[in-house]
Amino acid sequence: MTRSESLSQQSTEAAVAEVDGRAGPFVSVLIFEFGGERFAISVEGTEGVVDCPRLSPLPNAPEGLTGIGSVRGRITLAVSLNLEAASTSAKTRLILLKGEAQLGLLADHVEGVVALSSKQVLKPRPPESRKGKPSWWTASACFKHSGRVVPIVDVERLPQAL
């Protein structure tokens, strides 16, 4: 597994092994870990993965916003999908999202890109079924990966959810 994945282009080598032989439309998702939890997002909504810059706290910010930092000269707002991990985790990587909100998702480790066939994509689980606090964000779908259910975060609705 590579240390990180470029997202804009054709880096789905890691994914090929995961795809079962059956044909069908694929969706490429990026799998990452944050605070011991696994998440996935559609590769299309991302702009790249970078080392997390030093973050400054943002006053009066919503819970999900951990701080802001500068990535290649652009101010990026760092988002925590796991609120408990926001203060404890190492926050080593930042997944840049497309869009005017200049958001980046905090991650401890980026696992790679997986191509999912439409058959592998499942309806999202209701938030109540997850243990602990219900999440502030919403999932658009989920899928099974190494025996665990991984939610696909709806990044388009993240700015409104914040």
Place this chain on the structure above:
Amino acid sequence: MPNRLPTIDDKTLLGEYLSESQELLEALITDLDSMVARPGSEPDVNLVNRIFRTVHSLKGLSGMMGLAEVQSLAHEFEDVLDDLRLGRLVLDRETRAGFQEAGAGFAALFGGAARGSATEEDCDRFRGLLTAIAARSQAQSKQEVEILQSLGLAQSEQDMLTELETHRLVENLKAGRAIFALSVELATGALDSGYRALVSKVNELGELISTLPATSSTPTLVGLRLLIATQNKESEIKRTLKAYGGRLDRLGASSWQRAGAALKGVGRRQSKPDKAAAPTAAPLSSLLPPSFAQESLQPLSPSVRVELFQIDELSGLAHQLAIETENLATMADRRLAERECGARDRFDLKFSARRIERGFLDLEERLVGLRMVSLAQTFTRAARLAGRLARELGKSVAVEVTGRETQLDKVIVDRISDAIYHILRNAIDHGIELPEARRLAGKPARGKIKIAARLEGTRAIISISDDGRGIDRAEVRRRAIEIGAIGAEEELTGEETLRLIFRPSFSTAGHVSPISGRGVGLDAVERAVADLGGFIRVFSERGEGTRFDVSLPTTLVMVSAFIIRSGGWPYAIDVGQIIELIYVGSDSVLGRDGRRSVEWRGEPVPLVELAYLLGLGGARLLSKPDRNSNGDGGVAHSRSRVPAFITRAADRTVAIAVDQFDGQREIIVKSLGALGGRFKGVSGAVDLEGGEVALVVDLPNLLLHRSMRL
């Protein structure tokens, strides 16, 4: 039916060209006037050079505006000015009048053409004027020939002299200096050093006009003939140049009388114009109708020039007023509630306050709009540069430019052009292959460069792409490992590898070319872009080409800010919002906890921690020594001084305590993006050294939302 000149459709572009043209035309008329007003038959060389440059710029502008006819007339104008510069044209009464007319006439013609009202006849009339002026120069030229002949130079030698050298010969003769020819032979081995030493000696004596080749006695020696103009006596020259041997001849000595006579003729011609020299019988000034000259005084563009800082001041004022209005509305609302006013009154007040607020916001936006200029000039220059570079490198490119109407803040456009030219140079030097290599790769011999700009929300994307050889990722990787930018084991993805080219001291070009290999790397380009709040992305496929996308904010807010630290974090505050910096001794703090105050200018003012205002911390125990002072325990109470600044917002003065002052600097405020409006009291962020980000605190706004309880 008069034939109209073409007009251009793009109004913004036209406006920009026009306002620049107008300045140049005004300068042209002023300079021509002062040239004409100066006595003597010889014009001020510097002034003529400046006029020449002005006409040259106008030639370029008319070309960009598609005014081909004006462009060609500007070229003819240049020729006439060149005659004047080279002394082929003397300034007599008639030429003076002619030049004065030409200035006004050209301005009128330019204006008319830009408005689309100039006719072919106008052009012909102006051309006639130029021809009439130029016609007077030939006689003078004949004069020069006579003088030259009087010097007795061989025809082959005369042919070798440049126009300027000939002119200098004549000028020196006119000034009463003598011309000597020094024939020397220098050893081939020491030619350079010997010649340099000789020239410095000659310069002590007078002016070295030209060095001509001459025959030598043996093949190991190089013969030279130096033409020298000097006021020194022959014996003095011989003494100074004795070490070089050779022969010294005074030129034209035998025919000195003839040369003198010829010179006198020059002087005479000024007062008595030779019929043959001026083919037009009519005085030059009458060639243009008076109305034509008057029209030039009508302004070309209906605009005024304003300094950027004036717009900034207005923006600041509008911003301040918007906040005050909001504040006023809140206060009035509260008062109305206390007095149990009718719902109608409250509604009216709210409505009216909202309208004023919107008005100010609109005003602010329009003021920002005033700073916007298009990319047209930058792109036009870029396209020209690309063509020239390609020619120099023996490559062939077609340049396609789109989006030149895209508007950005003037400061951004000014500062980004060098970065664009740099990327463009790389594209042509390293990207585009030589025609032969392209043919072998199955591509058309002519390379393609695209320069494009487009808007994406509040950002502009300038993209520069080529269809050249592309970036070799393996080579980039090899080089990055070599310079230690990455470890040999490190695994990188395609884009990460490409981004290595932005690392300092990175260059994959095996050779240093005169075009791109100047030591300024892409790291400088990336930094320049980042300083403007932008970023670069690079895309490349081997064999297919490379594309650089430069994403920039379209607007820019630059402020002079004070950097401070509070709660360990850096913040930037507009200096305009700070009245005074003070240090508060812990013993001068009155009250306690949330209601502390400090005496300032005889009045108690509330003292509050910035971190507390920002919701990031509580009050410090001010009786303890500050952690930034080198306090020696709890003994030195009075010596522990807290840095604070005084600000005034919403009609109240407040002292705001911080950890430390880090100094003042000019910053470009970067946007927090679409969610930025949600963070009250924070207007943006700025990059600091070491990758830190400081929030830009908008104090009036922060106090308005946080501290009504102070």
